[in-house]
Amino acid sequence: MRIAVFHTDLGRDGPGLLLRDIRRQDADVLAARDAILEARPDILLLLDLDHDLDALALTAFADLLAQGGLTLPNRFAPRPNTGLATGLDLDGDGRTGTADDAQGWGRFAGAGGMALLSRWPLMGDTLVDHSTRLWRDLPGARLPRVDGALFPSEAVFAAQRLSTTNHWELAVDTPGAPLTLLAWHAGPPAFGGPHGRNRLRNGDETAFWRLRLEGALGPAPRAPFVLLGGANLDPARGDGDHAQIRALLRLATLQDPEPRAAHPPAGAPPTATGWWPEGPGALRVDYLLPAAGLRVLDAGLIWPAGTAHHALVWADLAWPP
Numbered sequence: 001m002r003i004a005v006f007h008t009d010l011g012r013d014g015p016g017l018l019l020r021d022i023r024r025q026d027a028d029v030l031a032a033r034d035a036i037l038e039a040r041p042d043i044l045l046l047l048d049l050d051h052d053l054d055a056l057a058l059t060a061f062a063d064l065l066a067q068g069g070l071t072l073p074n075r076f077a078p079r080p081n082t083g084l085a086t087g088l089d090l091d092g093d094g095r096t097g098t099a100d101d102a103q104g105w106g107r108f109a110g111a112g113g114m115a116l117l118s119r120w121p122l123m124g125d126t127l128v129d130h131s132t133r134l135w136r137d138l139p140g141a142r143l144p145r146v147d148g149a150l151f152p153s154e155a156v157f158a159a160q161r162l163s164t165t166n167h168w169e170l171a172v173d174t175p176g177a178p179l180t181l182l183a184w185h186a187g188p189p190a191f192g193g194p195h196g197r198n199r200l201r202n203g204d205e206t207a208f209w210r211l212r213l214e215g216a217l218g219p220a221p222r223a224p225f226v227l228l229g230g231a232n233l234d235p236a237r238g239d240g241d242h243a244q245i246r247a248l249l250r251l252a253t254l255q256d257p258e259p260r261a262a263h264p265p266a267g268a269p270p271t272a273t274g275w276w277p278e279g280p281g282a283l284r285v286d287y288l289l290p291a292a293g294l295r296v297l298d299a300g301l302i303w304p305a306g307t308a309h310h311a312l313v314w315a316d317l318a319w320p321p
Helices: 017-023 027-039 056-067 197-213 242-249
Strands: 002-007 043-049 074-076 113-118 122-129 167-174 177-185 225-230 274-276 281-283 286-290 296-302 312-317
Touching (some): 002 027, 002 225, 002 286, 017 027, 027 056, 027 296, 056 113, 113 177, 122 177, 197 242, 225 312, 242 286, 286 312
Antiparallel strands (some): 002 312, 043 113, 122 167, 167 177, 274 281
């Protein structure tokens, strides 16, 4: 079985623009398609794919994959927190209605969502959606404060969700045994004002999975499982609380295949999943971490053609387990 997670870089600046660009087959759309067709996964988690009510963009993109011979008919694309208006001044800049005042940063509702595509049926009765959990309700939540008081206000943290995009668990009815996917896409630790709001939230979005797997947030996820998504956090470099991702990678319940790219971008090391030559440089920010009991046969990274900032991450599992 091959599983993949891919930050597509296909998010657009307004609703409907991604569907338009898929239909006219823009260069970055085709580059993303070709990277997926090279990997040919059985299960695929897409990040930064704009959400719309009727999943028109997702359907159009899946049709492009099918034209290339990869049919993944089973799909799950819940409404993300990105762009979801709150009516509050979440970042404390004295304004409301900005992209920073949505539950997750976004210029419009559904911007940069998540979508799961699978060769096999999805088991909807297994869905556990953590996306509405309030940030303040995470054990040990590190909320921004000024002089000891919550910043910008108590009212903000009575509404502010932990998840920038989504955090959810969903099983796939694979041959031999169901496989549970633990999926998320955290916001970046940079920006967010002088009080470290984004840094703190990004770290807690990753800490959520450590606490979940340690049993601090209810019964453990259904095994076997794979944790996959975008942490927007490197173990050592760039912005963010690196200790949070290091702690996750050290969990005894997970294994890290440490995928490498055969052909990384010029100047990037083979282990980097993100590459911003004019900014933070090469970082590992996207992860695919199987449960410790699963046998990983191989793993790797595939970089799309052009100027994409993220590699597709894939792993082959011996199956059934």
